[in-house]
Every structure is written in C-alpha cells, then in structure tokens.
Amino acid sequence: MIILKDLSKFYPPDVHALKGVNLHIKPKEFICLVGKSGTGKTTLVKLMIAEEKASKGRIIIGGWDITDIRNREIPILRRQIGVVFQDFKLLEKKTVFENIAFALQVSGISLVRMKEIIPQVLKIVGLEGKQDRYPVQLSGGEQQRVALARALVHRPKILLADEPTGNLDTQNTKEIMELLLKINDFGTTVILVTHNQDVVNSINKRVITIDSGKIISDQKKGKYIL
Amino acid sequence: MSISSIRQIIVFAWQSFWRNFWLSIVTITIIVLAFISVNFLLILNILSDNAIKVVQNKVDVSLYFNHDASESQVLETQIYLSAVPQIDDITYISQAQALEQFKQKHQGDADIIQSLNELQENPLGATLIIKAKDIGDYPDIIDVVNNSKYNNLIQDKSFDDNEVFIDRIKEVSDNVNRVGLIASGIFILISLLIVFNTIRVAIYTHREEISIMKLVGATNWYIRSPFLLESIIYGLLGVAIAMAVTYPILGLIQPYVNSFFLDSTFNLAQYFSQNIIKILGVEFLITVLLNVLSSIFAMRKYLKV
Ligand SMILES: Nc1ncnc2c1ncn2[C@@H]1O[C@H](COP(=O)(O)OP(=O)(O)OP(=O)(O)O)[C@@H](O)[C@H]1O
Numbered sequence: 354m355i356i357l358k359d360l361s362k363f364y365p366p367d368v369h370a371l372k373g374v375n376l377h378i379k380p381k382e383f384i385c386l387v388g389k390s391g392t393g394k395t396t397l398v399k400l401m402i403a404e405e406k407a408s409k410g411r412i413i414i415g416g417w418d419i420t421d422i423r424n425r426e427i428p429i430l431r432r433q434i435g436v437v438f439q440d441f442k443l444l445e446k447k448t449v450f451e452n453i454a455f456a457l458q459v460s461g462i463s464l465v466r467m468k469e470i471i472p473q474v475l476k477i478v479g480l481e482g483k484q485d486r487y488p489v490q491l492s493g494g495e496q497q498r499v500a501l502a503r504a505l506v507h508r509p510k511i512l513l514a515d516e517p518t519g520n521l522d523t524q525n526t527k528e529i530m531e532l533l534l535k536i537n538d539f540g541t542t543v544i545l546v547t548h549n550q551d552v553v554n555s556i557n558k559r560v561i562t563i564d565s566g567k568i569i570s571d572q573k574k575g576k577y578i579l
Numbered sequence: 580m581s582i583s584s585i586r587q588i589i590v591f592a593w594q595s596f597w598r599n600f601w602l603s604i605v606t607i608t609i610i611v612l613a614f615i616s617v618n619f620l621l622i623l624n625i626l627s628d629n630a631i632k633v634v635q636n637k638v639d640v641s642l643y644f645n646h647d648a649s650e651s652q653v654l655e656t657q658i659y660l661s662a663v664p665q666i667d668d669i670t671y672i673s674q675a676q677a678l679e680q681f682k683q684k685h686q687g688d689a690d691i692i693q694s695l696n697e698l699q700e701n702p703l704g705a706t707l708i709i710k711a712k713d714i715g716d717y718p719d720i721i722d723v724v725n726n727s728k729y730n731n732l733i734q735d736k737s738f739d740d741n742e743v744f745i746d747r748i749k750e751v752s753d754n755v756n757r758v759g760l761i762a763s764g765i766f767i768l769i770s771l772l773i774v775f776n777t778i779r780v781a782i783y784t785h786r787e788e789i790s791i792m793k794l795v796g797a798t799n800w801y802i803r804s805p806f807l808l809e810s811i812i813y814g815l816l817g818v819a820i821a822m823a824v825t826y827p828i829l830g831l832i833q834p835y836v837n838s839f840f841l842d843s844t845f846n847l848a849q850y851f852s853q854n855i856i857k858i859l860g861v862e863f864l865i866t867v868l869l870n871v872l873s874s875i876f877a878m879r880k881y882l883k884v
C-alpha cells in the first residue's frame with residue numbers, strides 16, 4: 354500500500370514540480386504514470402525512494418511514513434523498492450553476474466547465496482547463460498533486463514520503472530512490458546512511468562495522468578489520454 | 580558485515596588505488612616525505628637526549644678534605660651525606676689513593692715525584708666524589724655541605740660546571756627541533772590536503788558505482804568504507820616506506836654519532852630496532868587518524884550520502 358497525501362515538491366528558486374498529489378496504490382497493483390515532459394513523474398519516483406525530500410504532504414509506504422525518513426533508514430527502504438531507469442545504470446566494467454552481485458553485496462549476502470539467487474533471477478528475466486557477458490555485449494533490451502534483475506534480487510514489494518523502454522525499439526519494448534507484467538503477476542506492485550501510448554493502451558491497467566505537478570486523471574482500466 | 584561485502588570494500592579500495600595510479604603515487608610520496616621528516620625529528624631528539632645524558636653523567640662534585648682530616652671524619656661525612664636524598668652515589672678516595680693517583684698523573688715529572696718523596700707526610704687530603712640524581716640538584720647538595728658541621732674539614736670543593744655545555748646542546752637541539760617540527764608540520768599539512776584531494780578524485784571516479792550502490796540500498800558506511808580504507812592504505816604504506824628509507828640513513832649517521840659519543844657507545848639502528856613496534860605503532864596511529872580525518876572531510880563535501 355502506497356499512500357501519497359497532498360504531496361508537493363518545490364525546487365528552489367521557482368519550480369513547483371508536484372502540487373498537492375493525492376494517491377492510493379493497493380498492493381500488487383500495476384500503475385501506469387503518464388504525462389508530458391517536465392510534469393513531475395520522475396520527481397514522484399525520487400520522493401518514493403527518498404532521493405528527494407517532500408516539501409509538503411506525506412508519503413506512506415507499506416504503513417511506513419517515509420516523509421521524514423532518517424538517512425540511516427534510507428538503505429532499508431531502498432532494499433524494499435526496486436528501481437529501473439531509461440538509462441540502465443549498469444557498470445560497464447562488470448559482467449552481468451557482477452552487476453547483479455553488486456546489489457546483493459551491499460546487503461551482505463554471501464557468494465554462495467548469490468550463486469543460487471542470481472541464476473534464478475536471470476531465468477525470470479530471460480537471460481539464462483548470459484551471466485558472464487559485459488553490458489556492451491548485450492542489446493538494449495537485454496541490458497534493461499539485467500537492470501530489472503538487479504532491481505529484483507532483493508525481492509522488493511514495489512518496482513518503480515521510470516521510462517524503462519524509453520531507449521528500446523518496439524520488439525524490446527514489448528518484451529520488457531511482458532516481463533513487467535510477469536513480475537506484477539508474481540505479486541510485486543509495479544509503477545511504470547512511460548511516454549509510450551501503445552504500451553499504455555495495450556495493457557489495460559490503471560492509468561494516472563499528471564500535468565503540471567497535478568493528477569488530472571485516474572482511470573481504472575485506462576487509456577493514454579494526452 | 581559479511582565476508583562478501585568486506586571483499587567488495589577491499590576490491591573497491593584496491594581498484595581506486597590503481598585507477599588513479601599516479602595520484603596514489605604522489606599521495607604516498609608526500610606521506611613518505613612527511614614521515615621521513617618525523618623520523619629525523621625523532622633521531623634528533625634521541626641523539627640530543629643521549630648527548631645530554633652522557634654529559635650529565637660526567638658532572639660531579641668533588642670535596643677535597645684537609646690533609647689533617649682523619650679517615651673516620653671523612654667516612655662520617657660520607658655517611659652523613661648519603662642520607663641526602665638528592666645524592667645518587669658517593670665515591671671515597673682515601674689519602675693514600677689520592678697520592679697514588681697524583682703520582683701516576685705526574686709520572687714523567689721527576690721534579691714533582693722527588694719533592695713528594697722528600698715530604699715526610701702525605702700532603703694530599705681524602706676526596707669524596709658526589710654524583711647527584713639530577714643535574715639540577717648540585718646547588719642544593721653544595722648548600723647541604725656548606726651548612727653542615729663537616730664544612731670546616733673541607734679545604735676545597737670543585738664543581739665542574741658543565742651546565743653551559745648542556746645548555747649549548749639543548750639550544751642547538753632546540754633549534755634543529757624547531758626546524759624539524761616546522762618541516763614535519765608542513766609535510767603533514769600537505770599530505771592532509773593531498774589525501775583530501777585524492778579521496779575527492781576517487782569519489783569522482785567512482786560516482787557511477789556510488790550512485791548505483793545508493794540505489795540498491797547500500798548503507799552510508801558501506802559506501803564510505805572503501806575510501807576510508809584507501810586513505811588508511813596510503814598512510815600505512817607511506818609510514819612503512821618512510822621507515823624503510825630511514826634505516827639506511829641511520830647507518831650513514833652512525834659514524835658521526837660514534838665520534839660524538841666517544842667513550843660511550845650508542846647505536847641508532849639498534850635503538851630503532853628495539854623500539855620499532857612503538858615507533859611504527861605511533862606513526863601508524865598518527866597517519867591513520869589524520870588520513871581518516873581528511874577523507875571524512877572529503878566525503879562530507881563530495882559524497883552526499
Ligand atoms: N533537482 C532539480 N532542481 C530543480 N528543478 C528540478 C530538479 N529536478 C527536476 N526539476 C524540475 O522539476 C520539474 C519536474 O521534473 P521531472 O524530472 O519530475 O519531470 P518528468 O515528468 O520526469 O519529465 P520527463 O518526462 O521529461 O522525464 C521540471 O520542471 C524539472 O525541470
């Protein structure tokens with residue numbers, strides 16, 4: 354359960370990125386967050402992973418009010434929320450395995466455990482056998498899958514995907530979307546930020562449209578309306 | 580913290596060291612210079628302490644008794660003085676011994692020997708040679724003697740005042756010390772700045788990894804520890820290399836030390852070897868403290884975690 358109450362974000366000196374957003378997201382929901390460029394979608398993602406602090410309002414995730422989260426507690430939050438971005442944020446000098454291991458190491462998981470977990474998540478994202486490749490040896494879609502695998506190794510309750518298909522062609526976009534739906538089927542709440550009209554229209558999920566920092570539409574089985 | 584995360588921290592620090600190889604070399608070089616000058620300061624202090632000790636050891640007060648003072652009177656004086664707390668040691672030279680020593684000293688001088696032999700009586704008095712526990716105690720001891728009832732038995736007192744000499748040593752060593760302190764201070768200051776800068780560059784070089792670490796929920800300490808470790812490695816390597824450079828220099832200085840200390844021997848390298856754990860321990864502690872401090876400042880400024 355994610356609750357946003359009257360959430361505002363002000364970037365000094367004069368940018369009101371979010372203006373009083375109210376939103377309830379139920380567990381295991383799939384949300385499409387759409388809106389024009391510069392309307393505050395990424396800002397919303399950043400607030401939910403405590404990369405930015407809210408100027409006003411509350412953010413409650415799974416009953417935990419993270420609005421005034423302490424620095425010390427941020428890692429705990431981040432291990433419960435997986436995030437992927439348009440640029441995959443993979444380390445070029447590390448293999449697929451190492452890129453994913455990187456996320457596990459920070460929470461002190463042993464190499465033995467990693468060797469069990471990583472092939473499993475690679476299987477989920479459809480990258481079996483590619484664990485020793487370097488990012489440059491993978492297609493964009495495959496790189497995004499590695500990023501997804503890395504986001505999933507902590508078994509997060511929530512997955513935030515900020516334009517994950519922004520850099521991908523139609524075929525790869527389709528495959529990533531199928532993967533996101535599969536992840537959602539496994540019981541993970543997915544929040545997908547996207548510009549892609551076809552994607553939104555094809556999956557028939559809840560669509561929230563933001564404009565100028567405000568929610569202007571919230572449809573249960575929605576279509577891209579801008 | 581698990582073995583795997585410790586491993587990752589070490590690997591991270593190690594990579595950081597090699598990625599900015601030349602910067603790492605410069606950093607270590609400056610720390611080496613800083614600790615070579617600290618070592619010199621140490622050598623200087625050890626030497627001047629020893630020089631002062633040697634000179635102090637040579638200082639004593641001799642009480643020359645009248646030649647008609649009886650042996651029992653002299654011994655009584657000795658017993659009386661041995662109760663004085665500032666006195667460390669009293670050597671008794673009897674009249675006969677005094678004469679013997681005198682003769683020995685003037686062996687070649689036939690005139691003196693002859694005139695001595697012509698005398699019926701021993702013209703020399705007994706002597707008490709007094710060593711104080713501390714060089715500053717001599718005036719007190721002389722006071723005690725002056726105010727005692729034995730004073731009229733004493734013909735003469737000699738106090739070889741080496742104080743001027745000791746003051747000279749102190750002055751010279753103080754001056755060199757000051758220069759050494761300034762040099763060490765400057766080097767240490769420079770190494771603080773260099774470590775600061777190196778860690779800053781390391782943070783910059785790793786900005787991508789750092790941002791991903793944050794994203795996947797690494798704790799602040801987990802993110803910081805490679806940089807701390809890196810700065811500690813610089814310090815430890817710097818101190819160790821400085822010591823390795825200092826050792827051969829000790830050998831080069833030794834002949835000069837020997838010519839200064841003449842009769843008493845003092846081996847610098849041996850002194851260092853005997854105290855190596857203490858010296859390295861303190862230096863490691865200093866460098867670790869300083870480097871950790873400056874990398875914490877660097878992280879404060881450039882690592883928003
Ligand atoms: N750190 C910041 N400081 C100041 N202004 C910012 C900052 N980050 C974002 N903004 C501004 O806040 C507004 C919302 O930005 P945000 O990144 O949330 O937009 P977005 O909806 O994700 O856009 P896009 O679809 O292009 O990614 C924009 O006007 C942007 O310029």
Ligand SMILES: [Mg+2]
Nearest residue numbers: 394395396515
């Ligand atoms: Mg955005």
